Amino acid sequence: MSDERAVNARTTYRHGDLREALVEAGVEMAREGGPRAVVLREATRRAGVSPNAAYRHFTDRDALLQVVSDTCLGFAADRIEAEFDAHPPTGDAEADARMMLRSVGTGYIGFAREEPGLFRTAFSVPDNLQRAGDASKAGRRGRTPFQLVGLALDALVATGVLPPERRPGAEFQAWATVHGLGMLVIDGPLRGLTDPMIDAATERLLDMVDRGL
Amino acid sequence: MSDERAVNARTTYRHGDLREALVEAGVEMAREGGPRAVVLREATRRAGVSPNAAYRHFTDRDALLQVVSDTCLGFAADRIEAEFDAHPPTGDAEADARMMLRSVGTGYIGFAREEPGLFRTAFSVPDNLQRAGDASKAGRRGRTPFQLVGLALDALVATGVLPPERRPGAEFQAWATVHGLGMLVIDGPLRGLTDPMIDAATERLLDMVDRGL
DNA sequence: ATGTTCATGTGTACACTGTCCACAAGAGTA
């Protein structure tokens, strides 16, 4: 019963939860070096297990990366929800809905800046509309980032800020805008700008979305 | 003088222009498989040269990828300029300026869809504001994509569509938006959507920029 | 308790990668 979970030393032949251990190791590597740093052999090493053991849980190195990537998306969702919590409803339904959409944006960018490795990893694996709401990509509260944008937009429609006829597909506009900014901040021309400058750029961008949606 | 350029067979000891040949090989690999497919040894193989010969021209595999990436950005610029050409000025300066910005967007997305591998490669290497206008990233007409957005925005200011006080930093908004859509189309939730659907999403996004800038 | 089964981990091996080192070829110059 002395189940040394996180520690790589183990006495039993069976690991206990190797799959989870590999994913956690993968996330840690991704945090430091992005998707390229997610190395299968290194993950098994950190889990204190032989390289081939990984193949009992993942068909491929890419399969591991896929799961790691999904996990990272879940973290992004958590970060966005944290932003929600930081701006609780005031009672002004319209302003609250607006703030909700902004929170998606600021949370998203915050995640990109605080965890660039995880951010890059989250979007290094091809996705599609079917998988966008997949439970494996959800955060602690069970929602994916993509669903969170949708929620914010629904609130905008409910309070009459956004005309219903503009609702369908609106997540793509909001998403693309914020995602683009995230990429620019991490790997693009905006790299190395000071925090206040990035904050300003974020605010302007969200203003644009607010006006133009 | 029988300089068999593109062919990998060569008679002389010296290659002639190995550096260029390696870059071209790299671009071809990037076209098929994105940045991960840019393999140094394979490039030398295609150039008909031993693996280590590459190190006379690039310090690193990453150095090669950097140059390949810059080249891809140049292609993106070409694609955008082609979109300019497809929509020549009509005489209505205001409408022309608007169309110019739209062309940046449609050209950009067009490039992403037509050459996903090159697009991914172009943005796989970290960049910064200093390098954004670097000549190595320019297209045939000597302008980088980033500079082309700037040009379009300048035209909007010149025709009075965009208030001058909003000009500084506006390329970041335009760029982020379009870049984000590009990523969504290639690797994100919008992957696999039909062309008309993507066209519609692009139009809506550009409308948003037009309204909200 | 005992034997069997089958998921899970091990060991060996191979092809392939990036990269280091010492050496070779030969174009350009003294």
Next chain:
DNA sequence: TACTCTTGTGGACAGTGTACACATGAACAT
């Protein structure tokens, strides 16, 4: 003609993903 410096070669090594055959032991049926 001899010397030099750039460019390409050959061999080697560590590290990676992954295939195959084998070992272990937890769970379950007897």
